[in-house]
Amino acid sequence: MKVGELMTILDEIAPFKDSEKWDNTGLLVGNGEDEVTGILTTLDCAHETVDEAIEVGANVIIAHHPLIFPNVNQVVESGVGAVIRHLIRNDISLIAMHTNLDHQPEGVSHMIAAVLGVAETEVLIKHEYFYKKLRVNIPKENAEQLKQDLVHAGVGHQGDYSECFFQYPVKGQFRPGYAADPHIGTQGELEHVDEYIVEAIFEAAHEKQVIEALVASHPYEEPAYDVLTLKKPSDKGLGVKFDYSGTLTDLVALIRDRTGHPVVNVVDAGNDGIKKVGIIGGSGMSYISEAFSEGIDVLITGDVKYHEAYDAKLAGRSIIDAGHYIEALMAEGMKKLIEKRTDISVHATEINTSPFE
Known part of the structure; x- marks a missing residue:
């Protein structure tokens, strides 16, 4: 390889x-x-x-x-x-x-949760996914070739599925001008034709190449098409959350025991029992409002500053500062993800690069 x-x-x-x-x-x-x-x-x-x-x-x-x-x-x-x-x-x-x-469901925050013994997590702060939807009229006999060409341009991918299209029959009409070179019909005469409308989504960044592929594949001199901008929640995002039953003290002890990393500081907002835990590996305090709006009782993250901790406590938000270096657990997690896909020898580092040790 x-x-x-x-x-x-x-x-x-x-x-x-x-x-x-x-x-x-x-x-x-x-x-x-x-x-x-x-x-x-x-x-x-x-x-x-x-x-x-x-x-x-x-x-x-x-x-x-x-x-x-x-x-x-x-x-x-x-x-x-x-x-x-x-x-x-x-x-x-x-x-x-x-x-x-x-920003992956099985990313760094999930890897930290896995070491804590949590197998199932869900994304904490989901991203909105902006994408484009192509809708194009095409003669019935040209529809399959168009779809094949659009697939090569990046159209029709939805999650783990590819070549996802919708199509339905319509009646099209047009009158070619005298300067036109029509694929179907005669200059100056009204033409009716059996067409399909073909629809599919694609990533917004690919719009230019998609339109170029459409124009190159379409038999009409002037293809009729629309490109719509849509958005939907993504399965990706920052951090993870999971169910938990216990106290803040229990959770701190779990982190120390399972990870072998010291807990830097704890902001105890006096919550009575913990039912939902959030993790944002690295520095996550700039996302604190979004994280707690997702119903968590405590956030595990790193690099918590004094005033951030003070404000969190006033707001009734418990925080566990597990240090930025807790992300080092990703070495083993990344090793496992790669080993699922290749036979190449993979080693997780045994070197401690923490600047505080």
Whole structure:
């Protein structure tokens, strides 16, 4: 398997298009044509991580946190530059799966919940999915060919299903002008024709290529079509939530026991018992209002500031600051997702990259 082929698999796990605009995901260091000898999964790519990859025979590192961000403006033998040079000297590719992995149902927050012993979770803050719907009139005998051509342009994909179309018969009419070159009918004469209306959805980002494919495939000189903008709740989003029965103290102990990570701080808003728990791995306090509007009793996240905690307590919201580094649990979770799709050797890092330890 080549690195480029591995990228295709990773895109199926967590599409890179789901990354935030400010993020830097994908192949950051390396060559898509290189053969993959092994994979190392990790939260961060540090100098020691590269050494570990060499030791286990892996020439691809998949990290959650991007090593290269816009503020990196030189690659020298210090700081981030030293790690990049270490990767290049040893011909190791580096792939970042950051916010694209955060926004998946089986992403980082779900991986944390799985370590807590929770197998079933649901997305905490669901994203609205904007998509386009194509509606086009086509002569009955040309409908099947049009659908085939539109599929190649990215039309008709709905979740785990492909080639999803609706069609129904209609009567069309038109009068070709004297400058027209009609596929059916005669210039200046009114024409009636049996047509189908074909409908299907596609991703908004693909509109240009879809219209180009439609025009190229359609037999009419001037195809009649509409493109509608629609939205619906997605099965993707940020964080997860799950049912829980116990106290805040019980939950804190569970986190410590199951993850092996210390809990940094706890905001106890005095809730009597916990029935619903939310997790946003990393730094989730900017989403606190949306998270609690989903009916959770406590939010597990990291990087909680003093005033954020103070405001949360005043609002009656319990918070467990499990630290940003709890996301390191994704190394094992990512390993399992990759192993379901390939026989390539995958190792989860054993290196602790926490800056606080």
